Amino acid sequence: MASLKSHFFATLLPLLLLLHFPTVSFAQTLFVFGDSLYDAGNKQFLSQNRVDASFPPYGVTVGQATGRWSDGSIVPDYLADFMGIPHISPILQTTADFSHGANFAVADATVLGSPPETMTLSQQVSKFLENKNKWTNQTCSEAIYLFYIGSDDYLNYAKNNSSPSDDEKQAFVDQVITTIDSQIKAVYGAGGRKFALQNLPPLGCLPVVKQASGDVQECVKLPSEMATLHNNNLLQLMVKLSRELNGFQYSFYDFFSSVQNRVIKSKTYTFETGIAACCGTGSLNGTGCSVDNVCTKPEEYIFFDGKHLTQEANLHVGHLMWGADPEVVGPNNLRELMVLPLDITVILANIQEAMAAMRPRQRKIESLYDIKKMESEMENHWLYQFNEASSFMI
Amino acid sequence: MADHCNLVSVLGLFLVLTLFHNPITVAGQTIPAVALFTFGDSNFDAGNKQTLSKSFVAQGFWPYGKSRDDPNGKFCDGLIAPDFVAKFMGIPIEIPAALKPNVNVSRGASFAVADATLLGAPVESLTLNQQVRKFNQMKAANWNDDFIKKSVFMIYIGANDYLNFTKNNPNADASAQQAFVISVTNKLKNDISLLYSSGASKFVIQNLAPLGCLPIVRQDYHTGMDQCYEKLNDLAKQHNEKIGPMLNELAKTAPGFQFTVFDFYNVILRRTQRNMNFRFFITNSSCCGVGTHTAYGCGLPNVHSELCEFQRSYLFFDGRHNTEKAQEMFGHLLFGADPNVIQPMNVRELVVYPVDEPMRESWEPTTSTTVQASDSSRGYEFY
Numbered sequence: 131m132a133s134l135k136s137h138f139f140a141t142l143l144p145l146l147l148l149l150h151f152p153t154v155s156f157a158q159t160l161f162v163f164g165d166s167l168y169d170a171g172n173k174q175f176l177s178q179n180r181v182d183a184s185f186p187p188y189g190v191t192v193g194q195a196t197g198r199w200s201d202g203s204i205v206p207d208y209l210a211d212f213m214g215i216p217h218i219s220p221i222l223q224t225t226a227d228f229s230h231g232a233n234f235a236v237a238d239a240t241v242l243g244s245p246p247e248t249m250t251l252s253q254q255v256s257k258f259l260e261n262k263n264k265w266t267n268q269t270c271s272e273a274i275y276l277f278y279i280g281s282d283d284y285l286n287y288a289k290n291n292s293s294p295s296d297d298e299k300q301a302f303v304d305q306v307i308t309t310i311d312s313q314i315k316a317v318y319g320a321g322g323r324k325f326a327l328q329n330l331p332p333l334g335c336l337p338v339v340k341q342a343s344g345d346v347q348e349c350v351k352l353p354s355e356m357a358t359l360h361n362n363n364l365l366q367l368m369v370k371l372s373r374e375l376n377g378f379q380y381s382f383y384d385f386f387s388s389v390q391n392r393v394i395k396s397k398t399y400t401f402e403t404g405i406a407a408c409c410g411t412g413s414l415n416g417t418g419c420s421v422d423n424v425c426t427k428p429e430e431y432i433f434f435d436g437k438h439l440t441q442e443a444n445l446h447v448g449h450l451m452w453g454a455d456p457e458v459v460g461p462n463n464l465r466e467l468m469v470l471p472l473d474i475t476v477i478l479a480n481i482q483e484a485m486a487a488m489r490p491r492q493r494k495i496e497s498l499y500d501i502k503k504m505e506s507e508m509e510n511h512w513l514y515q516f517n518e519a520s521s522f523m524i
Numbered sequence: 525m526a527d528h529c530n531l532v533s534v535l536g537l538f539l540v541l542t543l544f545h546n547p548i549t550v551a552g553q554t555i556p557a558v559a560l561f562t563f564g565d566s567n568f569d570a571g572n573k574q575t576l577s578k579s580f581v582a583q584g585f586w587p588y589g590k591s592r593d594d595p596n597g598k599f600c601d602g603l604i605a606p607d608f609v610a611k612f613m614g615i616p617i618e619i620p621a622a623l624k625p626n627v628n629v630s631r632g633a634s635f636a637v638a639d640a641t642l643l644g645a646p647v648e649s650l651t652l653n654q655q656v657r658k659f660n661q662m663k664a665a666n667w668n669d670d671f672i673k674k675s676v677f678m679i680y681i682g683a684n685d686y687l688n689f690t691k692n693n694p695n696a697d698a699s700a701q702q703a704f705v706i707s708v709t710n711k712l713k714n715d716i717s718l719l720y721s722s723g724a725s726k727f728v729i730q731n732l733a734p735l736g737c738l739p740i741v742r743q744d745y746h747t748g749m750d751q752c753y754e755k756l757n758d759l760a761k762q763h764n765e766k767i768g769p770m771l772n773e774l775a776k777t778a779p780g781f782q783f784t785v786f787d788f789y790n791v792i793l794r795r796t797q798r799n800m801n802f803r804f805f806i807t808n809s810s811c812c813g814v815g816t817h818t819a820y821g822c823g824l825p826n827v828h829s830e831l832c833e834f835q836r837s838y839l840f841f842d843g844r845h846n847t848e849k850a851q852e853m854f855g856h857l858l859f860g861a862d863p864n865v866i867q868p869m870n871v872r873e874l875v876v877y878p879v880d881e882p883m884r885e886s887w888e889p890t891t892s893t894t895v896q897a898s899d900s901s902r903g904y905e906f907y
């Protein structure tokens with residue numbers, strides 16, 4: 131009897147390791163939500179006025195202005211390149227090909243409020259839900275959902291509130307985070323599982339902000355403080371969601387540190403300057419970008435205009451989001467997020483949490499017959515999954 | 525029973541799931557709080573070259589450091605093997621470059637410099653001998669003798685001697701090669717003795733990589749995608765053969781001399797021959813650079829290098845230096861692997877071996893019997 135029990139136990143252990151069949155995935159679809167950093171041309175469909183990004187010198191490095199707020203490619207373009215899919219088209223360009231996803235980002239987008247001629251985060255998510263029938267359920271659950279939003283909320287807040295108290299700052303951040311929370315849940319409800327978030331940069335270091343403050347040496351405090359507060363709360367939100375939502379997977383990229391590194395030690399990162407923008411007028415070229423005042427070598431600059439990165443800086447960001455270590459982008463980089471099997475909730479660092487997460491999925495073994503059946507099911511399933519998932523082990 | 529099963533399965537699941545982002549836990553016998561000192565060439569250089577060179581040092585700039593967004597003079601996209609060994613030894617900081625001003629050397633330092641050799645006078649660099657003398661200069665101000673005696677000294681040197689020799693003597697015959705190997709290894713022995721008389725007693729000597737398999741060598745000597753440049757592999761093997769016996773002798777004659785040899789040659793060779801077992805997609809070319817094997821000029825301002833998007837698929841970051849992912853593997857192997865990888869003991873065993881005690885095991889050459897004996901081991905370096 132004892133030997134049967136121990137034999138039972140010995141076979142059961144490795145089988146129970148595989149108890150939770152991970153569903154292999156290989157994301158080939160990218161949905162993009164955000165503001166002008168990610169806008170690939172939606173703004174021009176929403177604005178009656180001239181949209182600067184639709185005209186030179188925007189796009190100067192690639193020879194074509196596409197509505198992107200840069201001299202060339204933006205971060206979603208590079209991520210699409212690395213994923214091996216075509217650049218993601220703006221959703222409002224209705225004739226475009228959306229087989230690999232869609233870009234809902236619009237310049238001037240915010241989380242809160244209702245600014246004109248744009249789509250807030252909630253409106254972007256609604257737009258996604260309206261168009262959801264363009265993609266299968268499988269596609270939607272395997273896809274990566276990329277978010278970058280909030281900078282305009284905080285830039286406006288800093289403009290309108292000169293010295294808010296700590297409580298006031300936190301209250302505003304709470305409002306923003308609460309809305310992001312509900313919008314992510316809406317996407318999750320529609321089947322989304324893989325969420326990639328880029329946090330906010332030190333907003334006080336943007337050329338347009340420094341120039342407006344009159345002090346070109348120091349980054350402006352309040353916008354950067356708001357960004358930091360937001361970033362901490364946003365990461366906490368990710369951790370919370372990964373506990374609340376089954377199968378929730380995320381990648382949180384520390385854009386703040388990347389920009390800060392490049393502003394402080396520009397040359398280490400191959401930029402000539404992290405202070406002035408490439409295109410514009412004023413002490414830091416922070417406003418009024420036009421063909422008359424664009425630099426000759428955008429790749430030497432971090433900022434193309436007062437608020438947006440050059441193609442070269444976007445490329446760095448793409449590399450970092452895609453393949454850097456967890457202290458830069460964690461707990462998974464996008465390359466790992468892309469192939470992470472579905473149904474794996476989160477990489478938990480705490481054994482008690484791992485146990486708690488496992489409990490609902492206990493299966494009671496009634497008899498040896500069950501085990502044998504499970505054993506053969508698992509072996510077939512696992513072999514199939516293993517072959518498909520070999521790239522996952524990277 | 526059911527609860528017990530679940531605990532074990534959860535542990536197993538937890539283990540599987542945390543393979544990527546390992547919380548590094550060092551359990552077991554207490555490791556003494558000692559230092560790690562490294563000597564040698566660019567493999568262990570933690571930023572010394574930047575201090576010694578007047579010209580542009582590409583390793584201080586993006587895309588070096590890409591994995592951590594921190595270009596700091598290391599020849600890698602992130603941390604190097606000594607950093608991981610230090611972590612496992614419980615050292616809370618990265619081992620700093622000794623030649624940089626204002627660095628915390630309380631738990632060790634790197635005296636290694638890119639382009640370092642054993643023989644000759646390398647430009648804007650230091651021979652091993654000069655590095656040891658530098659260590660001596662800094663000794664009095666920083667570390668006491670007892671601390672040094674208990675600390676670990678890692679050395680990786682010689683690659684540049686053979687790379688230069690082959691470049692300058694492309695048609696060297698067997699006896700010329702032999703003679704050169706003898707002069708190089710004799711110098712190594714002398715320099716190790718010098719370090720020993722400076723107070724060091726625990727030595728980790730990393731033997732040479734298969735130099736012919738480095739992407740920059742394959743590229744420069746046009747070996748194609750599948751072959752290594754065997755002439756350089758031969759030289760490395762000849763050099764490596766002499767290391768073990770030399771150290772055995774030192775251990776017999778020098779009281780308290782303790783050593784181990786890390787078989788880096790076969791560690792790299794295995795990864796080039798069975799790359800998928802070690803989860804490297806590409807081992808014959810570099811992640812960053814230009815040329816047939818993308819091996820030249822990573823980070824140089826006048827070279828438009830390619831840069832791979834996922835450096836964790838590569839064994840080599842640039843033409844001759846390993847990625848952080850590989851370096852982490854080396855750290856694990858150095859610290860805890862079996863004698864077929866590092867012998868006669870690993871760093872974990874070396875660091876707790878009592879000082880002043882003679883060694884009870886010696887380095888043994890790998891014969892077919894020892895290979896058979898060690899092949900029965902689990903081969904856990906596959907993880």
